[in-house]
Amino acid sequence: FSSHQPINSTEKACMLRPLEAPFRYLFGPGPSNVPPRILAAGGRPIIGHMHSEMFGIMNDIKKGIQYAFQTSNNMTLAMSGSGHTAMECAVFNIVEPGESVLVAINGIWGERVAEIAERMGAKVHTLFKTPGGHFTNAEIEQALAKHKPVLFFLAHGESSSGLVHPVDGVGDICHKYNCLLLVDSVASLGAAPLLMDQQNIDILYTGSQKALNAPPGTAPISFSERACHKMFNRKTKPVSYLLDMTHLSNYWGNDGKPERKYHHTGPVSGFFALRESLAILAEMGLENSWSHHTEVAEYLWKGLEDLGLKLFIKDKDLRLPSVTTIAIPEGYDWKELLAYIMKHHQIEFTGGLGPSVGMVLRIGLMGYNCNKANAAMALAALEDALKQCRKSKA
Ligand code: PMP
Numbered sequence: 001f002s003s004h005q006p007i008n009s010t011e012k013a014c015m016l017r018p019l020e021a022p023f024r025y026l027f028g029p030g031p032s033n034v035p036p037r038i039l040a041a042g043g044r045p046i047i048g049h050m051h052s053e054m055f056g057i058m059n060d061i062k063k064g065i066q067y068a069f070q071t072s073n074n075m076t077l078a079m080s081g082s083g084h085t086a087m088e089c090a091v092f093n094i095v096e097p098g099e100s101v102l103v104a105i106n107g108i109w110g111e112r113v114a115e116i117a118e119r120m121g122a123k124v125h126t127l128f129k130t131p132g133g134h135f136t137n138a139e140i141e142q143a144l145a146k147h148k149p150v151l152f153f154l155a156h157g158e159s160s161s162g163l164v165h166p167v168d169g170v171g172d173i174c175h176k177y178n179c180l181l182l183v184d185s186v187a188s189l190g191a192a193p194l195l196m197d198q199q200n201i202d203i204l205y206t207g208s209q210k211a212l213n214a215p216p217g218t219a220p221i222s223f224s225e226r227a228c229h230k231m232f233n234r235k236t237k238p239v240s241y242l243l244d245m246t247h248l249s250n251y252w253g254n255d256g257k258p259e260r261k262y263h264h265t266g267p268v269s270g271f272f273a274l275r276e277s278l279a280i281l282a283e284m285g286l287e288n289s290w291s292h293h294t295e296v297a298e299y300l301w302k303g304l305e306d307l308g309l310k311l312f313i314k315d316k317d318l319r320l321p322s323v324t325t326i327a328i329p330e331g332y333d334w335k336e337l338l339a340y341i342m343k344h345h346q347i348e349f350t351g352g353l354g355p356s357v358g359m360v361l362r363i364g365l366m367g368y369n370c371n372k373a374n375a376a377m378a379l380a381a382l383e384d385a386l387k388q389c390r391k392s393k394a
Pocket of ligand 1: 030085109155157185187207
């Protein structure tokens with residue numbers, strides 16, 4: 001060993017320090033705090049990703065997602081990765097290079113999907129509104145007729161602006177133009193009503209770390225028969241091997257083949273936690289979860305208005321119950337407000353994201369975090385910060 005002397009001693013010294021992860025109230029747009037029951041599920045001894053018990057757990061997860069999404073789609077599974085993995089999976093598998101895609105951009109999520117589609121060689125067309133805006137079905141239909149896309153993207157819960165987008169009728173319009181409807185419910189699932197089959201959504205995805213309260217890193221997704229027909233009759237292979245639904249559908253036992261083959265090593269602990277979070281949602285019931293989020297959000301909205309703050313989304317019916325956006329009050333530096341609240345109250349709120357940076361503060365109360373006691377705590381912290389952080393208006 002004499003000629004192989006380790007030289008990286010500062011790196012080693014760093015690793016000899018214990019892990020430090022403080023407790024924080026995660027009242028931003030995600031991740032949300034994870035309840036002990038889900039943490040405990042994720043902390044169970046792992047088993048092999050190809051063990052029959054694991055396949056059983058994955059089958060349960062599929063059922064849990066079918067319930068949460070309100071779909072009977074066979075092609076339902078969880079991605080090994082965050083919400084972006086599901087976004088890429090949807091676009092990469094449905095769209096072939098050179099095909100047209102229409103993306104509704106009214107915040108960061110449309111921007112992201114447009115970039116993902118552009119990178120894989122799609123022709124990207126956009127419908128645009130500034131953050132807080134939404135699209136009428138007539139506007140959507142006009143753009144579909146003009147661009148004839150194979151896929152239309154809409155964010156149901158636009159977490160950068162705090163808007164919940166109407167979805168009724170959009171699927172039917174898409175199908176009239178032979179287009180598939182892709183909907184992002186990362187920030188809205190469990191918080192605002194969404195019914196995949198009844199609303200004719202072709203591809204729906206969400207994330208584990210918002211109202212589901214599982215740790216970040218897994219992302220439920222489901223494909224309609226129409227979507228399966230398009231993605232399994234491609235001329236070209238999707239650009240990503242990892243996200244290729246031909247392989248993933250086999251890994252999840254959705255392709256009807258007798259043998260499930262190794263494709264990648266799924267996040268076993270993440271799947272345990274996801275199963276538990278889907279079980280909690282099923283125990284509570286979707287309708288209860290939706291009404292509970294609305295009730296707590298209304299309590300928060302009233303408290304914010306009582307503090308003299310203005311809600312960014314004026315129309316109550318278009319406000320996302322899980323993520324509330326507040327117009328940055330005049331005479332304040334938003335970064336200072338957030339830093340004060342983190343330092344003195346151990347609470348995370350956030351500023352805007354992408355095009356809404358500098359426009360809004362965001363408070364998220366989702367799933368386990370969604371209760372009036374937490375809303376009252378958030379309001380008290382904000383009231384304190386508003387007293388302490390006012391800039392002189394000289
Ligand atoms: N879509 C929406 C609406 C989101 O809020 C987020 C996460 N903030 C994402 C997609 C991306 O999810 P992830 O960060 O898990 O990749």
